[in-house]
Amino acid sequence: MVLWAFSPFQQGNGVNKQHKVLIANRGEIAVRIIQACRKLGLDFVCVHTAEDACSGHVALARELGGEKSLYRISSYHDANELLSVADESAATAVHPGYGFFAEDFRFARRVTERSRPLVFLGPSWRVIRDLGDKINTKRLARSLGVPTVPGSDRPVYDELEAEKIARSLFDFQMQQGIARPLVLVKASAGGGGMGIEEVYDIDMFRQVYRRIRNYAMRQFKDEGVLIEQRVKDFNHLEVQVLSDRSGRRPVHFGTRNCSIQSTGRQKRLEVAPGFDPSSIRYDFDAKALLDEIVMHSLNMARKVGYDSVGTWEWIVTRDGHPFLMEVNTRIQVENGVSAAISRVKGREVDLIAEQIRTGLGEPLGYTQEDITFHGVGVEYRIIAEDPDNGFSPWVGDIDRFSWEEHDWCRVHTHVPPVSAEAPYTIPTEFDPNLALAIIWGRDLAEVSANGLAFLETLRLEGHDGKGEPLKSNVEFLKKKTERILRF
Numbered sequence: 001m002v003l004w005a006f007s008p009f010q011q012g013n014g015v016n017k018q019h020k021v022l023i024a025n026r027g028e029i030a031v032r033i034i035q036a037c038r039k040l041g042l043d044f045v046c047v048h049t050a051e052d053a054c055s056g057h058v059a060l061a062r063e064l065g066g067e068k069s070l071y072r073i074s075s076y077h078d079a080n081e082l083l084s085v086a087d088e089s090a091a092t093a094v095h096p097g098y099g100f101f102a103e104d105f106r107f108a109r110r111v112t113e114r115s116r117p118l119v120f121l122g123p124s125w126r127v128i129r130d131l132g133d134k135i136n137t138k139r140l141a142r143s144l145g146v147p148t149v150p151g152s153d154r155p156v157y158d159e160l161e162a163e164k165i166a167r168s169l170f171d172f173q174m175q176q177g178i179a180r181p182l183v184l185v186k187a188s189a190g191g192g193g194m195g196i197e198e199v200y201d202i203d204m205f206r207q208v209y210r211r212i213r214n215y216a217m218r219q220f221k222d223e224g225v226l227i228e229q230r231v232k233d234f235n236h237l238e239v240q241v242l243s244d245r246s247g248r249r250p251v252h253f254g255t256r257n258c259s260i261q262s263t264g265r266q267k268r269l270e271v272a273p274g275f276d277p278s279s280i281r282y283d284f285d286a287k288a289l290l291d292e293i294v295m296h297s298l299n300m301a302r303k304v305g306y307d308s309v310g311t312w313e314w315i316v317t318r319d320g321h322p323f324l325m326e327v328n329t330r331i332q333v334e335n336g337v338s339a340a341i342s343r344v345k346g347r348e349v350d351l352i353a354e355q356i357r358t359g360l361g362e363p364l365g366y367t368q369e370d371i372t373f374h375g376v377g378v379e380y381r382i383i384a385e386d387p388d389n390g391f392s393p394w395v396g397d398i399d400r401f402s403w404e405e406h407d408w409c410r411v412h413t414h415v416p417p418v419s420a421e422a423p424y425t426i427p428t429e430f431d432p433n434l435a436l437a438i439i440w441g442r443d444l445a446e447v448s449a450n451g452l453a454f455l456e457t458l459r460l461e462g463h464d465g466k467g468e469p470l471k472s473n474v475e476f477l478k479k480k481t482e483r484i485l486r487f
Contacts, residue, residue, distance in 0.1 A: 025097030030057035036353040051427040056414035093119035102330040105129035121359040155224025182230035187216035239297040244358040247305030284320025340377035384432035396464030397423035
């Protein structure tokens, strides 16, 4: 089977073509939202800051929508400015992408309840509020019999109470024979690896607790802290869920493994499906485990009336015990690798387009029985960073960025065509993410070979202000390709 040989699945005929989508984001995700709007026959409007004037999402918006589709703003974080653009451009819906306002229930509520209401192309604000809180999610999960990491199931604001919980977790681990117990201190309102520290020594707990509490207040305006047992030697798995506005018919697009990360717990390589028992031997029944976490994820989605794209994040121990970590109420960076192995009624699926059309009120139009899975997908996050120096960001100009075209490969990027005469300067205001490469193969061996072939022929060159050459994570990705889906 050849990846992407099918015509794309595109329900879309019932979408009201009078809608215009404000894309409240930048870079690669803005490019893909533009493309999804075009597939659905929808008008769009884009925003950009001065630093992003040369970004590919700006060029594509100008090409497909003309100057009327572009508005310059001072910040992607300014809700007032974004909504002013929505009013001036007569937009009827807002797509937040990921990051920025994607999981801000207050923004989603404001968008939908203002005097000129807009459609928020994400879950309803109540769902974002309820699932965005780790504590609330943990309580809901436990009420449904979903396994969660041992620890507190409500925000802890009192230092003495927090220390008591931590001591009980240290004692519990010692009883289990864990030689070096470990506790996580987490901001309950955080996400994406933010606001988390490890504590190996109970005598250091109070100091760490105070630091995380203060960080949580600064970043999330909520001092709530979650105390959990640190589960070591695990894989990070995710379940991709989608539902229409009814919230009654959630389906899944399989699992993915996101265990290859930077030292700061930021994902760098994702694989779908989450395990491959056909070619790797695990110390547990991998198929049964994948079925279990999918079942739990869908049960939770039905319980809360989930009504958009979302991701249920899990950790799985070496002996096959799953624990729900959190729910991400947004489209994720790695949505494309799940789409790569999925077919709806035999055709390719675009999860961003599905999020938009169902968000605008169109029924899902298919059931789980219509979704099939084929092959293995890998997503590489190509980033200007130095893995040998703590994955520190690299700043400078890109002079060359090219790759060989294959029917098993897609590259999503906001980096425009470049040359030594016309380089692209990476904006220092944002993370130096350059592209996503999504690779497909009929099995794990083939996708690994295809991935290495792509990385070997990738040409990424540039220089900083001192003339030093560009640093990237390409070699890191090559090394990690040999370890995908293994503990």
